Amino acid sequence: MSGNSATAASRNLAACDICYKLAPAQTHNCPRCGAALHLRKRNSLQHTLALLITACILYIPANTYPIMYMDQFGSTESSTIIGGVVELIALGSIPIAVVIFAFSVIVPSAKIMVLFYLVWTVENHSPLSSRQRGLMYRIVHFIGKWSMLDVFVVAIMAALVHLGDLLVVRPGIAALSFAGVVILTMIAAHRFDSRLIWDTTDDD
Amino acid sequence: MDTLEPAPSLSTEVACPGCDLLVRIDDMRAGETAKCPRCGCLLSEFRANAFEQVIAFAVAGLILLGLANSYAFLTMSSNGMDRRITLWQAPAALWDYGMPLVAGMVAAFIIAVPALVLLLLLAVCIPLRAGRYQSWLETAAKGVFLSHHWAMVEVFIIGVIVSLVKISELATIDLGISFWAYAAFSGCFIMAVSSLDRVQCWETIERLSQP
Numbered sequence: 464m465s466g467n468s469a470t471a472a473s474r475n476l477a478a479c480d481i482c483y484k485l486a487p488a489q490t491h492n493c494p495r496c497g498a499a500l501h502l503r504k505r506n507s508l509q510h511t512l513a514l515l516i517t518a519c520i521l522y523i524p525a526n527t528y529p530i531m532y533m534d535q536f537g538s539t540e541s542s543t544i545i546g547g548v549v550e551l552i553a554l555g556s557i558p559i560a561v562v563i564f565a566f567s568v569i570v571p572s573a574k575i576m577v578l579f580y581l582v583w584t585v586e587n588h589s590p591l592s593s594r595q596r597g598l599m600y601r602i603v604h605f606i607g608k609w610s611m612l613d614v615f616v617v618a619i620m621a622a623l624v625h626l627g628d629l630l631v632v633r634p635g636i637a638a639l640s641f642a643g644v645v646i647l648t649m650i651a652a653h654r655f656d657s658r659l660i661w662d663t664t665d666d667d
Numbered sequence: 668m669d670t671l672e673p674a675p676s677l678s679t680e681v682a683c684p685g686c687d688l689l690v691r692i693d694d695m696r697a698g699e700t701a702k703c704p705r706c707g708c709l710l711s712e713f714r715a716n717a718f719e720q721v722i723a724f725a726v727a728g729l730i731l732l733g734l735a736n737s738y739a740f741l742t743m744s745s746n747g748m749d750r751r752i753t754l755w756q757a758p759a760a761l762w763d764y765g766m767p768l769v770a771g772m773v774a775a776f777i778i779a780v781p782a783l784v785l786l787l788l789l790a791v792c793i794p795l796r797a798g799r800y801q802s803w804l805e806t807a808a809k810g811v812f813l814s815h816h817w818a819m820v821e822v823f824i825i826g827v828i829v830s831l832v833k834i835s836e837l838a839t840i841d842l843g844i845s846f847w848a849y850a851a852f853s854g855c856f857i858m859a860v861s862s863l864d865r866v867q868c869w870e871t872i873e874r875l876s877q878p
Binding site for chain 1: 670680681682684685686687703705706707708741743745746748750752756757758759760761764766768769770773776777805808809812813816817819821823825826827829830832833834836837838839840865866869872873
C-alpha cells in the first residue's frame with residue numbers, strides 16, 4: 464500500500480460510489496457495476512443544504528409536540544422528547560436517560576450543525592484541518608441512524624402498553640416529525656461529498 | 668463456466684471514497700487492512716474465508732428472523748391482565764394509530780431491509796464462493812451496498828431495552844422467544860454485513876466476469 468499523493472480527479476479518473484472502480488471521467492456509467500459515474504456527487508452542496516434546512520424546520524414540531532401519550536385510569540399525560548428524558552431521570556434511570564438524551568437531543572442537533580459547518584467550510588477557510596473535518600464527517604455518517612432509537616421506543620410502547628382502558632400508550636405526531644428529521648439528516652450526510660473537503664486543501 | 672480458485676491476495680488501485688487520494692493496494696493478504704494514508708478512511712479489509720462467513724451468518728440470520736416472527740416478542744402483565752405482542756405489532760400499532768408513514772419506516776428498518784440485505788448477500792456470495800459467474804451478480808451486489816445503511820437492527824434492540832426500563836414501573840415484562848431470536852439475528856446480521864469487503868467483493872466479481 465502506498466500513496467503517491469495524486470487524486471483520482473487530478474488524473475481525470477472518476478471513482479464509482481458503489482464499487483470503487485476507476486474509469487475516465489467522461490464515462491457516463493461505471494464499466495463494472497453500471498451505476499451512474501460522476502467525478503463528484505452532483506449538486507452535492509445544494510442538496511445537502513436543502514435537506515438540512517428541511518430537517519431544521521421539522522425539528523421544531525419534533526420537539527414541541529408530544530411524541531407519546533399515556534392514558535392511565537382515565538387521565539392522559541403527554542410527553543415530548545425532552546419530557547421523556549426528564550421522566551426517566553425522575554424514575555431514577557439515569558443511564559437510560561443519558562442514552563435517550565444523547566441520541567434524541569445531542570446527536571440530531573450536533574449532526575445538523577456539523578453538516579452545516581462542513582458545507583460552509585468547503586468554500587470558506589476553516590480553522591480545522593481537512594483530516595479533522597473528514598473524521599467529523601465519518602462520525603456523523605456512522606452515528607446518524609442511532610437517532611431512530613426514540614421512534615422505536617414509541618413503536619414498542621404503543622404496541623405493548625395496552626391493558627383495556629386502564630393503561631394505554633399512544634404515539635404522538637412528534638414521532639413522525641422526528642423520524643423525518645433523522646431520515647432527512649441521514650440523506651443529507653449521504654448527499655454530502657466529503658472529497659470536496661480535500662479538493663481545496665493544500666495539506667496532505 | 669469455469670470455477671476459479673479464490674485469490675490468495677489482492678492487488679488493485681482505488682481512490683479513497685473519503686478524500687479521492689489514489690492508493691495502490693499491493694499483494695494484500697488475509698487479515699490485512701488498507702487505510703487511506705491521507706484521511707484515515709478504511710479502504711479494504713481482506714479476509715480469507717469472507718464469502719463462506721457471509722453465507723453462514725446470512726443463513727443463520729434468516730432462520731432467526733423467521734423464528735423472531737413466529738413467537739411472542741414481549742409480554743406485559745399488570746393487575747392480573749396480560750398483553751402479548753409479536754415483532755410485527757410494533758410497526759402495526761403505529762399503523763393502527765393513524766401513522767402509516769412511521770409504521771412503514773419502522774417495518775422497513777427493522778425487518779424488510781435487513782431481510783432483503785441478507786437475501787442479496789446470499790445471491791452474491793454463493794456464486795462468488797463457488798467461483799461461478801452469474802448474470803445477477805452486479806445487480807445484487809449494488810443492492811447490498813446501496814441498502815445496508817438503512818438496516819437498524821442493533822438500534823431496535825437498544826430501543827427494546829429502553830422501553831423495558833420505561834415500562835418496568837408500570838408492569839412486569841417478560842421477554843419472549845422472539846426477542847432472543849431477534850437479538851441473535853441482529854448479531855448475525857452485523858457479522859454478515861461486516862464480513863463482506865467491498866473491494867474484495869467487486870474485484871472477485873470482475874475476475875469471474877472475464878473468461
